[in-house]
Amino acid sequence: MTHTSSVPLYWRLKKSKYNVIGTRCRTCNTAYFPGRQLCQNCRRKGEIEELKFSGLGKILSYTIIRTAPQGFEQYTPYAVAVIELDEGTMISGQIVGNPAGLKIDQRVKPVFRKISEDGSDGLIHYGMKWELVDGQ
């Protein structure tokens, strides 16, 4: 169980799970993805607004998962990276395609993909994965 089976959980995260929409603190100009309700620097003094990210970023580090948690066993081996978005914040995400040639600093962009499913007759979870920007 990975506790992703709740429909409300996915629904309330739909902006950030299906789009790269996070937040920004207007007071100190820090971007957050996933979005935060409270700025880490300014706390209650910070003015938070929604921010649509460009979605573009680069691989800061990556791994290839070969022993997966329950619910992901059928997808191994799959690559997961920490991606530094151009707006200056980091996010974890799966990288689609052949993981063999991945390198640090490669440019990536988000793609809409199936993430996991709750067994053969359960919910199918969709969300963002990332792919290399063409020409790399």
Added chain:
Amino acid sequence: MVNVAVVGGGYTKFGEHWSRSLRSLATEAGTLALQDAGIDGKDIEALYVGNMSAGRFIGQEHLGALAADQAGLLPIPATRCEAACASGALAFRKAYMAIKSGEYDIVLAAGSEKMTDVKGTDAVATLMGAGDQEWESAIGLTFTGLYALMARRHMAQFGTTREQLAMVSVNNHKNGVHNERAQFRYEITVEQVLKSALIADPLRLLDCSPITDGAAAVILVSDRIAGKFENPAWVLGGGHASDTVALHDRASLTEANATKIAAKKAYEQAGLSPGGIDVAEVHDCFSINEIMSIEDLGFCRKGDGGKFVEAGKIALNGEMPVNTTGGLKSIGHPIGATGIRQICDILSQLRGRSGRLQVSGANTGLACNIGGTGATSIVHILGKEEPKGR
């Protein structure tokens, strides 16, 4: 201010205890600690028990009362402490503070985890509870995966080599051979580590601490009564700090700010620098974490951890002996028990009772217990001399 001493400790054999329950292991550890301190259960005024996830591993919550009940310590106050893999050190810290407050003179701090009642993939998913559920677990990350992300970045940034990572496991196994309570009592070679199965590149099976059942317990007392005990180990200083739960929310993938802050506080309180530490227990849940932590604890400069290990400085006879009893890698990592087990082994070193694993003339020891990918870090420094003037 009240000074606090550790006057007894013990831990069960760590391993796959298919015939033993959580309550049986925890009770054994508590009994060992009481015997070691030479006190009776009726002397204990409060109990703190570290445990990460009994709710998911065995379907049991409410562990504070359960532990007091099973140990025959009713009706003393009993509290469960949870900070993922740092749950044990958290229980120790809360027990220390309870005495420091003046409320109690004798407190039992314990830790336990029963991990082998669920299948491996369930255990992997349960351990991911220590990460960010919405953004790490939900995309299929594992703890090995998270530490692999740190390892690859550390290798790219500082030139840390795959062999240097392997040498951490080799060192810890070499020591663990002589620890009769360790899960894996055999030596391994760098070549064996490099040929072991890839779990999450670049980390392999022999970079990872195992899934383990076990329990540990220590007795803490105030300076008002410490004189009744032989060879107390005094708590010279401690620190506890937090960081983001998600690895990707950190400023850096290659250092744990919580460890740096916790260590700074512990060194300041103890009046010591990293060079003043004679022996250290450092959280090697994965080989890369021992390398990053010896840097964050100040034993070497940031980025030099791999070279420090390669030069043999962490060996039993090295300049900074680390994980002299086997570390998490060889002894095993029953999550909630580990932080208390570390204190037990430092106590043993300071008392000069570590046998073949003894660091000669050990007067000070440090224990660093880390939760998640570094979202919690707890550091304690113990010493043979009672702190003065505080």
